[in-house]
Amino acid sequence: MTLRTDGPISNRAGGPANLTMQWAAKAWASLNGAGTISLRGSKGISSVIDIGTGQYQFNFAAVLQGGLGNSTVATSNYHHVVLVTGDATQITFQNSNSSNSNVDSEAMSISVNGDLA
Numbered sequence: 001m002t003l004r005t006d007g008p009i010s011n012r013a014g015g016p017a018n019l020t021m022q023w024a025a026k027a028w029a030s031l032n033g034a035g036t037i038s039l040r041g042s043k044g045i046s047s048v049i050d051i052g053t054g055q056y057q058f059n060f061a062a063v064l065q066g067g068l069g070n071s072t073v074a075t076s077n078y079h080h081v082v083l084v085t086g087d088a089t090q091i092t093f094q095n096s097n098s099s100n101s102n103v104d105s106e107a108m109s110i111s112v113n114g115d116l117a
Helices: none
Strands: 025-032 038-043 045-052 055-060 064-075 080-086 090-096 108-116
Touching: 025 045, 025 055, 038 045, 055 108, 064 080, 064 090, 090 108
Parallel strands: none
Antiparallel strands: 025 038, 025 108, 045 055, 055 090, 064 108, 080 090
């Protein structure tokens, strides 16, 4: 695959890159979790639920074959994020500060890798 700055991503033969290959990112989201939550951008996410302070459930637009693969999450301003639950249809994270109190995150980004069913 070649990454170009003047056009689309292409494969070695010059054709379009196949980004649906096994274990490529199948879902990603950038969330504003403070106050009324809102997605800044996403792909493969059908909805996000604000479960409570610092807890967010991301629902996948398509089922992941074999269950939840690998996920990565990053937040702003706080010390740690814990995976609460995850399966082939959703993933839930809890965002906490250094006192282990749940806190909303102004910026949370997730990426989920796996196979689509």
